[in-house]
Amino acid sequence: MSKIPVIEIFGPTIQGEGMVIGQKTMFVRTSGCDYSCDWCDSAFTWDGSGKHLVQQMDAEEIWEELKAVGGDRFSFVTISGGNPALLKNLNHLIQLLKTNHIKIGLETQGSKWQDWFLEIDDLTLSPKPPSSKMTTDFEILDDIIAQLQQTNNQSFSLKIVVFNEQDFDYAKAIHKRYPGVPFYLQVGNEDIANSDNEKLLSELIGRYEWLIDQVVGDSELNDVKVLPQLHTYVWGNKRGV
Amino acid sequence: MSKIPVIEIFGPTIQGEGMVIGQKTMFVRTSGCDYSCDWCDSAFTWDGSGKHLVQQMDAEEIWEELKAVGGDRFSFVTISGGNPALLKNLNHLIQLLKTNHIKIGLETQGSKWQDWFLEIDDLTLSPKPPSSKMTTDFEILDDIIAQLQQTNNQSFSLKIVVFNEQDFDYAKAIHKRYPGVPFYLQVGNEDIANSDNEKLLSELIGRYEWLIDQVVGDSELNDVKVLPQLHTYVWGNKRGV
Ligand code: SF4
Ligand code: SF4
Numbered sequence: 001m002s003k004i005p006v007i008e009i010f011g012p013t014i015q016g017e018g019m020v021i022g023q024k025t026m027f028v029r030t031s032g033c034d035y036s037c038d039w040c041d042s043a044f045t046w047d048g049s050g051k052h053l054v055q056q057m058d059a060e061e062i063w064e065e066l067k068a069v070g071g072d073r074f075s076f077v078t079i080s081g082g083n084p085a086l087l088k089n090l091n092h093l094i095q096l097l098k099t100n101h102i103k104i105g106l107e108t109q110g111s112k113w114q115d116w117f118l119e120i121d122d123l124t125l126s127p128k129p130p131s132s133k134m135t136t137d138f139e140i141l142d143d144i145i146a147q148l149q150q151t152n153n154q155s156f157s158l159k160i161v162v163f164n165e166q167d168f169d170y171a172k173a174i175h176k177r178y179p180g181v182p183f184y185l186q187v188g189n190e191d192i193a194n195s196d197n198e199k200l201l202s203e204l205i206g207r208y209e210w211l212i213d214q215v216v217g218d219s220e221l222n223d224v225k226v227l228p229q230l231h232t233y234v235w236g237n238k239r240g241v
Numbered sequence: 242m243s244k245i246p247v248i249e250i251f252g253p254t255i256q257g258e259g260m261v262i263g264q265k266t267m268f269v270r271t272s273g274c275d276y277s278c279d280w281c282d283s284a285f286t287w288d289g290s291g292k293h294l295v296q297q298m299d300a301e302e303i304w305e306e307l308k309a310v311g312g313d314r315f316s317f318v319t320i321s322g323g324n325p326a327l328l329k330n331l332n333h334l335i336q337l338l339k340t341n342h343i344k345i346g347l348e349t350q351g352s353k354w355q356d357w358f359l360e361i362d363d364l365t366l367s368p369k370p371p372s373s374k375m376t377t378d379f380e381i382l383d384d385i386i387a388q389l390q391q392t393n394n395q396s397f398s399l400k401i402v403v404f405n406e407q408d409f410d411y412a413k414a415i416h417k418r419y420p421g422v423p424f425y426l427q428v429g430n431e432d433i434a435n436s437d438n439e440k441l442l443s444e445l446i447g448r449y450e451w452l453i454d455q456v457v458g459d460s461e462l463n464d465v466k467v468l469p470q471l472h473t474y475v476w477g478n479k480r481g482v
Contacts, residue, residue: 012457014467021262022425022466024456075463103464184263201442209475215265216253222316223344225263226255233474234450 002089003056007031007045007082009065010240012074016231018184019157020105020122025076026066030090033082034111037132039163041192041237045082059092063100078105083112091116107159109134110141117148123156124184127174129167131188138177145178157181162211163188172220183224187211189232197236204232243330244297248272248286248323250306251481253315257472259425260398261346261363266317267307271331274323275352278373280404282433282478286323300333304341319346324353332357348400350375351382358389364397365425368415370408372429379418386419398422403452404429413461424465428452430473438477445473 011026031054033046044050057065066077077097084090085108094116097104103121110125117123127141128134148156158181160171167188175183187208194200208228215221235241252267272295274287285291298306307318318338325331326349335357338345344362351366358364368382369375389397399422401412408429416424428449435441449469456462476482 012463014453014457020466022468024463024465024467072460073457073463198443201446202439205442205474212255212475216255216314219313222253222265222314224265225261226265227263228471228474230469233446233469234453 002092003058004062004087004089004093005031005054006057006062007050007053007055008240009062009069012070013241014231015078015105016234017186017227017229018107018124018126018159019182020076020078021227021230023076023078023105024074025078025105026070026074028062028066028077028079028093030079030081030084030087032086034086035083035109035128035132035134037128037134039132039188039190039192041189042080042082059096062093063096075101076103076105078107080107083108085110085112085114085117088114090114091119094119110144111137112140113144113147117144117156118151121155123148124159125156126159126161129160129162129170131163131167132161142177145181149180157184159184159186161186161188162214163190168211168214172218175221175224183221185211185215185221185224185226187228189229189237192237194237200236201233204228243333244299245303245328245331245334246272246295247298247303248291248294248296249481250303250310253311254482255472256319256346257475258427258468258470259348259365259367259400260423261317261319262468262471264317264319264346265315266319266346267311267315269303269307269318269320269334271320271322271325271328273327275327276324276350276369276373276375278369278375280373280429280431280433282430283321283323300337303334304337316342317344317346319348321348324349326351326353326355326358329355331355332360335360351385352378353381354385354388358385358397359392362396364389365400366397367400367402370401370403370411372404372408373402383418386422390421398425400425400427402427402429403455404431409452409455413459416462416465424462426452426456426462426465426467428469430470430478433478435478441477442474445469 008029015023031045105122106120107124110127127136249270256264272286346363347361348365368377
């Protein structure tokens, strides 16, 4: 069976962000990304620094490892990256998880369609705002959202990370472009190298309050949710928790 | 038109907890409760201390006040208490909000049924654990959940606030009794009089980590969400934000 490049498998823990915030879940992180966001907090998945961690695993091996690590203490698996949507053959893993009654969450920036998107229980599309220095391909994103809406799959959402006012305007434009899609604004973490958790926390909460103020004052962002990254509140910038 | 006892109307702000955590919303808080939980953070709605704040308002007056305070900056209204489920005549307000395309969230402990439960977009049932010193009437709760499930209204959830191990066991029993219902565990705030926000925050995050550890280690709580009260992270114990 074809191999999937896996950079870490851990859990169970809590999903710290987005549409299933708080969910008890295992994580499978795949390596490789077609973007290189300025503030990427998972750069080790694509910049070479985590190369030694990558294991080529088939779906059965991933499932065995999930059970070895998580025992019977999970019923939800989150697939993250990098950009897992680069991997056409993820469908094997997705089928295997579904056969075992596991719910699946997945996040991608929306730069590439995969047919298996339709099998994901909670799919987050997170196009990247100007501060990332990446450019959104709206032709592709329009197409992805149209396909998801067409199949009446309502378990997907848009999530925009906001670092500054330009990003906030970008978020507004995205919400306007796709008005019916559940919409999340998330506070950006500007300080991904900070290991002083107390200082980090007070910065992050200050940024969260700023973002809430922006949204609360804006009549073009009404039916939206504003969330922090909860895992950074609890564990700071530590990885694999 | 019949009057509703309202103790505060404020917003827009962010819903800090539960199934619509992060949602931009207005709040309407009604007065009166049939419980008197040991750690109630809204005791001013029922213990007499907020008596001077109560206004008897009809649905139209509440809607006018919502617009006066929130302008065009909201499309979601959260009705909280006290226990708003004591008020049969809330149906007038609910109809009026729906006519104006406003989504509605509401929380109750599940001690009383109202037919208008079926009109609520996001209904949270939050039965109270042993630390509250209240006793759950399971005959009523069973009946409420059966009625909600019968009508195929899937936009309701159970939320249990957990202060200690006994509460945790209660949460497990509730999840077991109603296995199909979306299930939230929430960290209890033991320190509702603390105005030292920094100290409060570090306590609350410590309690959140404890609760995550309990859930992560327990195979009887798998498809669940574990959440803090985000508003206390941002605003401490301040009211009306
Ligand atoms: S799309 Fe995600 S993983 Fe890829 S570079 Fe950007 S933030 Fe990092
Ligand atoms: S049910 Fe809610 S409002 Fe009533 S006493 Fe308990 S915590 Fe307070």
